[in-house]
Amino acid sequence: MTQSEFALWLQTIPARDLHRYELLDGFVVMEPLAAWPHGEIEGEVVSRLKSFLMSKPKALGRVFGSSQGFDLPTGDTVEPDVSFVSAERWQALMRPVRGFPAVVPDLVVEILSPSTKKIDQEQKKRIYERNGVREYWLIDPASHSVQLLVATGSMFDAGRLLSADDVLASQVLPGLEVRVADLFPVP
Numbered sequence: 001m002t003q004s005e006f007a008l009w010l011q012t013i014p015a016r017d018l019h020r021y022e023l024l025d026g027f028v029v030m031e032p033l034a035a036w037p038h039g040e041i042e043g044e045v046v047s048r049l050k051s052f053l054m055s056k057p058k059a060l061g062r063v064f065g066s067s068q069g070f071d072l073p074t075g076d077t078v079e080p081d082v083s084f085v086s087a088e089r090w091q092a093l094m095r096p097v098r099g100f101p102a103v104v105p106d107l108v109v110e111i112l113s114p115s116t117k118k119i120d121q122e123q124k125k126r127i128y129e130r131n132g133v134r135e136y137w138l139i140d141p142a143s144h145s146v147q148l149l150v151a152t153g154s155m156f157d158a159g160r161l162l163s164a165d166d167v168l169a170s171q172v173l174p175g176l177e178v179r180v181a182d183l184f185p186v187p
Helices: 003-010 038-054 087-091 117-131
Strands: 020-024 027-031 061-064 082-086 107-111 135-140 145-152 160-162 167-169 177-179
Touching (some): 003 020, 020 117, 038 061, 038 107, 038 135, 082 087, 107 117, 117 135
Parallel strands (some): 107 135
Antiparallel strands (some): 082 107, 135 145
16 A cells, blocks of 8 residues: 555544554554553653753754654655654655655654554564664563664664663753653553
């Protein structure tokens, strides 16, 4: 399926269908509703990114939550849990933006769940890498850890696994530092 076929197909989905859909490697992938603490972690990450960006004198870019889809150059349409698009990449977009922006986020965050973990760690990692995502965070609520992958050239590095006691320091947003434990809600 192409991105334009996917966009048309999405218009046929009944309003009562609460699933999320992505176009990965030409196939439609359905994702179920996220269970707790997924949404709370997403909110925390968005809040921290927004706060960081607001503390800067110059607009560095935009932060998006999980309802924002992106049409990537490889023909994939993705809907990351959290994403950051730099001002430079956003300004390079063709105007006006309709539907899914045809832009590659600089930073993508996926929150792992049992039903999407393998897709996020393998298939979406490859898709993000091929399209030029510069930094990829895989947040694991089960282990209270974050795998941080940074692009070196056209590939992600081997990654660093950060535990709750570690501090996540972004390469894409220099100066952004978050204690990993602070991303996870207290039960």
